[in-house]
Amino acid sequence: MNRTTFIRNSAIIGASIALPRAAFSASGMFAVSGERRVAQVLNSKRTMVQNVPVLRAFGGGQHDLVSPFVMLDEFGPFQVSPGDVGMDIKAHPHAGVVPTTFLVQGSGRHTDSIHNDIVYRKGQFMLFSSGRGAIHEEVSDDQLRKEGGTVQGFQIWLNLPAKEKFRNPETFIHNPEALPVIENEGHRIQVMMGELLGQSSPVETHSPAFYFHIKLEAGQRLDLPVQDGDNAFVYVVKGEVELENRTLVSDAQLALYTREGDLLRYYSKEGCEFLLLGGQPLNEPFYSYGPFVMNTEAQIDLCFRNYRSGKMGEL
Numbered sequence: 364m365n366r367t368t369f370i371r372n373s374a375i376i377g378a379s380i381a382l383p384r385a386a387f388s389a390s391g392m393f394a395v396s397g398e399r400r401v402a403q404v405l406n407s408k409r410t411m412v413q414n415v416p417v418l419r420a421f422g423g424g425q426h427d428l429v430s431p432f433v434m435l436d437e438f439g440p441f442q443v444s445p446g447d448v449g450m451d452i453k454a455h456p457h458a459g460v461v462p463t464t465f466l467v468q469g470s471g472r473h474t475d476s477i478h479n480d481i482v483y484r485k486g487q488f489m490l491f492s493s494g495r496g497a498i499h500e501e502v503s504d505d506q507l508r509k510e511g512g513t514v515q516g517f518q519i520w521l522n523l524p525a526k527e528k529f530r531n532p533e534t535f536i537h538n539p540e541a542l543p544v545i546e547n548e549g550h551r552i553q554v555m556m557g558e559l560l561g562q563s564s565p566v567e568t569h570s571p572a573f574y575f576h577i578k579l580e581a582g583q584r585l586d587l588p589v590q591d592g593d594n595a596f597v598y599v600v601k602g603e604v605e606l607e608n609r610t611l612v613s614d615a616q617l618a619l620y621t622r623e624g625d626l627l628r629y630y631s632k633e634g635c636e637f638l639l640l641g642g643q644p645l646n647e648p649f650y651s652y653g654p655f656v657m658n659t660e661a662q663i664d665l666c667f668r669n670y671r672s673g674k675m676g677e678l
Contacts, residue, residue: 398607399595399624402428407437407615413452416441417518420598420617423651428619429596430644431522431570433460433656437600437615439515440468449503450514456675457493458666459528460656461521461568464489465555465576469514470507475499476676479534482506486539488555488566494523496666496675497532519574519640525647525658527569541565549583552576557642559587572642579604581634587627595620595627595641602635612637 407418420435429435443449450471464471470484475491476498483489491499503514523530543562545552554564557573564574571593579585589595596619597606603613607628612618620627620641627639648658655666669675 395626395628397624397626399589399620399627401606401608401610401618402621403619404610404612405617405619407617412436412438414448415439415450415452418615420615423649426649427644428594428622429641430594430646430649431524431572431642432519432640433522433649433651434518434520435598435617435638435640436518437516437598438518440513441515442513443469443503443507443511445509445511447508447511449508450501451503452501454498454500454678455654456496456498456666456670457491457654458496458657458669458675459493459523459662460654461490461492461523463519463521463555463574464491464501464516465519466514466516468516469512470504471514471516472502472504473499473534474678475532475534476678477532477534481534481536483536487536488539488542489536490521490534490566492523492530492533492535494527494530494532496669498670498675498678499534500678517638520656521568521572522645522649522656524570524645528657528662535566537566549580550585551578568642570643570645573640575639576636577629577639578636579629579631579634581631583631583634585629587629587639589625589627589641590643591625592622592643593641594622594644595639598638598640600636600638602631602633602637604635604637605630605632 407420410419415438417436417438422434465488466485473481482504543554545560553576554562555574556564556566598617599612650657652663655663657663
């Protein structure tokens with residue numbers, strides 16, 4: 364596929380229309396001191412990334428309340444029949460951003476211009492830190508194409524701070540057993556990035572950020588601390604969860620919090636699964652075009668020149 368065409372067709376699109384939803388429930392979750400308020404609830408938008416169906420929760424348009432993240436896609440679940448090509452996201456560049464990939468079902472294959480060829484599987488967490496620029500390709504691995512299977516996961520982009528935009532690109536993969544799990548009666552939390560309740564992820568980031576995968580059983584409540592002034596947001600994977608002010612958020616919806624307060628509270632009547640992400644806002648100029656996320660338009664132009672001249676390498 365022509366790479367220039369891919370760049371033009373993959374520009375980060377603003378988040379979908381805000382559709383707040385509130386209702387009364389029997390949770391008994393009344394407001395308490397220090398609890399974060401919900402600023403906005405958004406519906407994800409169905410789209411395609413080459414041949415892969417995705418739910419895009421946001422893509423740059425909510426920068427102020429999601430920084431240091433810049434995009435959240437849930438891909439699948441989609442079925443790959445034996446002999447099918449499966450996921451086939453052709454070679455394309457990135458710069459200034461760290462696409463992270465987490466699989467909850469299936470497997471995939473990552474190759475890049477910094478000489479990595481990685482088959483990743485359910486539960487593994489991969490970061491492609493593109494820095495000054497590199498090319499990668501994400502496809503189904505040979506075994507999945509031969510035997511078939513179901514693929515589901517998340518690609519979530521973490522922005523690089525200005526001082527790290529032109530660092531050397533790197534790729535990291537972490538096995539599930541290396542990622543801490545907090546498991547108590549009624550809930551399970553996997554700490555993908557950051558620190559929670561005394562458990563720290565081994566994943567290194569270039570600015571303070573957190574990423575938690577949470578499962579809450581039916582009829583259970585959960586209170587979690589958050590740093591006052593940091594951003595925080597919730598993406599619901601499955602089920603329905605109640606937030607402050609009895610705001611109900613369900614499948615494929617995103618709830619953005621204000622920055623004030625140091626407590627997040629959750630209740631689920633029927634049980635749910637959701638992601639909680641956020642971190643310290645970068646508070647820097649933000650300029651994106653397609654797979655490039657930079658601080659100025661001049662830097663975006665430089666990325667294009669570097670890519671076209673071959674400075675980002677080849678697969």
